[in-house]
Each structure stands twice: as C-alpha cells, then as structure tokens.
Amino acid sequence: MFRTPAPLWRAMLPVLVCLALTGCSSGGADAPSASRDSGDVPYTATTPGAPGSAGNADSAHADGPGRPGSVAPRPTHLSIPSIGVNSAVMRLGLNPDGTVEVPPAEKGMTVGWYTGNPAPGERGAAVLIGHNDTRFGKAVFHDLRKIAEGADIAIRNDRGAELHFRVTGTETVSKKAFPTGKVYGATDERALRLITCDGAFDTEGHPVDNLIVYATRS
Template identity: 40%
Template structure:
C-alpha cells in the first residue's frame, strides 16, 4: 500500500541507507584509533624524557667541566707593538713625579705578592743582575735607572721560578690593564702604579727602547721570564714585561 502510513500523521524519518551506516562505523573506528595513537605517543615521550641517556638524548651541557663554561668576558690581549713604540699608558691621568727614594718593598695585592726589594746592578756580561735564586720571594731594582716614583722608568726584575718552586713573579702574566702595583719607598712614601699593558717579547728582539728609554712620567716596568724553557741553554725564550704608570702616592 504505497503512500499509506497507519495511524495517520506525517511519514516517519526513513532509516539511513546501508552505505551511511557503514560510514558512521568507519568514522567511529578511525576516531578510536586516533585517540589510541595519541595516547601511545604521549606515553612514549614520557618514557624518553624520564630516561634520556638510554635514547641518546642526554644533554652535554651539564657534563661540561666548571672551567670550560664560558665566562662571557674576553681575555685581555697582550700588548704588541714595534720596538720603538712608547710604553702603553693606563686610561687615567698620571700623577706628578716624586723625588728619588730607594724602593724597599713591592706589593701586588691581586696576585698575593708582598716582596722585599734588593738593589741590583750589571753583571760581568753587561746584562742586568737578577736577584739570588735562593730567595724565591725577592725582587731586584736596577739601581742605574730611576727609583719608583721618580720621573722616568724604574725597572724591577724577579724570577718566574726556581729549581724547587714558583718564584715572586710566577703570576706576573695574570696582571690586567687597570690593576695596581704599590712600591714602598725608603722615605716612607708609597708610589701607586696602574698597569697599562703586559707584553711577552722574545729575548732576541727585546724592546730595549720601550723598557729603558727616558720618559717624562714616573713609570714602573716589571720583568720576568716567559715562553718556553730551553733545557740546553737553561733559560726561557721570552720575557714578560709589565708597563705601569704612577697614578697616585701616599705616606706610609
């Protein structure tokens, strides 16, 4: 009885065609599978994160030694210039020179240096004498030059090491521009010098004019050995030279 519906009223909603039932079932299966896949991925990530070393994902950052961590501060470059170039000056105004007075003690607080000073002259071969090696904590002031605090360069030498231990100037290359050096003098005054540069020069090309040449300001030049130790000659190949200018003084 086509077109006839019992009990009257509108025709009921027809059932979906067979192909629509199949599509709904397929969608349901795909949704369930997708959810299961997401759950599997999340679970896998948690396992890897909890045991990164087992999967080759462990970070090397924490494995760096403390001294290998970057400081963010560039290392100071050594002073380099031709042999006739004047000594480097600190970025502050030099203090007026004082009257001559024999130095008695050298103090570099940042390096832990507190050393008596001995007067030295020239050796038989014409080179400057060095302090006796049996006293590792002894510096030598070259008495044929200015006294520290007097106008001109004052030259103080010290050993890098001895046969048995480091010596007074072993840490000299660690000085940086702006560091201060104090020289106590016989007249009860202390001359304060500010480092303007540190140079490492081969002994064959020693900057004689820069170290010993006349200057208007009161300067202090510290000298020790550096470079490579030559076991055949018994000497180091280089010299380390610190250039400092007097920037203040006070009465001890």
Template identity: 40%
Template structure:
C-alpha cells in the same frame, strides 16, 4: 725634570744587549717544560698611555683621573702586587764585573730587585724591577706576572716613608731576541714602572725560557 739616567741612545742599546743576556738566566726549571701559558695580550690603543707631558709636568692618566707629578728620588724598599699575591723586599741590582746586569739570586726565587742605575720608582722616567718566574725548583716572585691586566695595582714602598702607587697600562709577552728596548728603557717625561720576568715556552736544550713577560705601569698616586 727629564730623566738623566739614560745617557744617549748608544748607552741604552749597550745596556739592552747586556740585559738580554742576563734575562736569559731568569728562567730555571720548576718542573717539566716550565710555564707555558699565554700572557695577557698587549693593551689596545684606548688602554695605552696617553702622550707624555712636557718635561717637568705631571702626566695625564689614561683613565681621566687627576694628573700625578713625579716624586723625589728615594730608594725602594718593597713591592706589593695584590692581584698575584706577590710581595717582596727589593734589593738593588747593578752591574757585575763583566758588565752584565745583576739579578736576584736564583737560590732565593721569591726575591725581587730594582735596577739601581735607573730612576727610583715614582721618579720621572722608567723604573725597572726584575724577578724570577721560578728557580731552585720553586715558584718565583713573578710566577703569576702574566696574569696582570690594565688597571691592576702595584705598590712600591720607599725609603722616605712614601708609597708610589702604579696602575698597569699593558702587559706583553715578547721573544727575548726581540726585546723592546725603546719601549722599556726609552726616556719618558712621566713616572713609569716596568716589571720583567721570563715566560713562554721553556727550552730544555738551553735551560731557558724563550720569552719575557713585561708589565708597563704608570704612577697614579703618591
């Protein structure tokens, strides 16, 4: 079944504007100018996701493995990214009273959260998880997110007792004013995952990082 959380292009663009404003708050001073290292380059064409399957059909993995069907809706409980030693429970993130997207509290920079108005991890469609790069003068849960590369694994434990296993397909560092809305939130016919944090150069004037690190992943096991 095609994802139903995205209700039209206008709603998507409106959400993107809100998200851009909120993502600017994800970067806080850790020390000095903050994290300035380069993220992994976008995956080459051979590493990109294969064309989407027909609605309701399992996706065809880029590595030639067995196709994996979407999972039933079930709230996520925790995330584990072994390569960067990132483990956290997941809190639901919705919209604030002013229609800005909620983020995990900066006083708890090791806390990650999932956007509850989107698909749950493992469902068909793009599920989104947000985390701080740093905050409260401490490293954040996604401090090392930029180190991920195609093939790295991400596990999401779900409330129904199942675990959704994802493999990274690409990692991008993009300027916040050029956030790739369609690529992140565009409707898909396969179960996918997005991990988002701040990155790039820390702007002392605005007290924000100038870029976002975005990890794209697909479901490989359930």
C-alpha cells in the same frame, strides 16, 4: 741626570739587547752556578749612562721628589694585591760584563730594582726584575702573567711613602728581540716596568720569552 746623546744611543741599540740567562730553569733541574745563572729572568746588556739612567742609586736627581740635588728615595717593598705578591726589594746593579744583575736564585721570592734607572716615582722608567721559577721552585713573579690592565701596584720607599702605579699593558717578547730602548730608555712619565720570564721552553729547559708589565704612576 746623565743622558747619552741621541745619535750615540741609536748607535748603541744593536749592542743593548736582552739575552737569555743560561741558567733559566723549568723549575726542577738545577741551574749552573755561574753568577748570572740565578734563575729565569733576562740580563740586559746596558751601561749606566744609557738614556733615562740614573747612573747610580746614590746620585742626585733634580727632578725627583724633594729639593733639587736630593738623593732619590729607594724602594723597599712591592705589593701587587690582585696576584698576591708581597716582596722586599733588593738593589741590582751591573755585572762586570755590563749586563744587568738579577736576584740570586736563593732569593727567588725577592724582587730586584735596577739602580741604573730612576727609582719608582721619579720621572723616567723604574725597572723591577723578578724570577718566575728557580731551581728552588716557584718564585715571586710566577703569577705575573695573570696581572690585568688597570691593576694596582704599590711600592713603599725608605722614606715611608707608598706609591701606587696602574698597569697600562703587558707584552711578551722573545729574549732574542728584547725591546731594550722601550723598557730602559728615557720617558717623561713616572713609569714602572716589571720583567720576568715567560713562554715555552727551549731544548735546555729555559723559557724563550720575557713578560714585561708596563705601569704608570696613579
């Protein structure tokens, strides 16, 4: 697994910040049609070589399940029984400008896995992104703010295994001060992060905050 040297990572931190999507919607107004304007979650300036990054969903992971050098299992389904979430999982990469993709607005009820970080269940921070609302209405993470510490999160992968994670905490942060290193950075845990929008709306009707859910393998 490629890791950026620590001094370089620290130097990159001012650049690796989370920005608000201009297409964030209060749920009723149509959002602009630009490729990043797909709803209400952040896109994060990052690179495939950031600490904790898998680089690519097809890359080999010596510390993942199975034999060293094996391709990591890919998540296919997310379930959070306590808030009624059941969703297929799509793959997300990077936009041409280096920001993280988000699910398109028309797939507002589908969660996306950022393939630049480890797969759920591998050592490191797996990141799943979902909309709160889109111009089409309520989306998959609309009730994520209701999740409680200790709640169970289940993820099935393409090998038929079901992995369970326990919520350890939640955090609401300003999109102007998104903790990129804390969310996407390296960790020795088999961790999971869920991200969506939250908070009040700005003058253009876009949520100004992000809700982050932290969980670890149970």
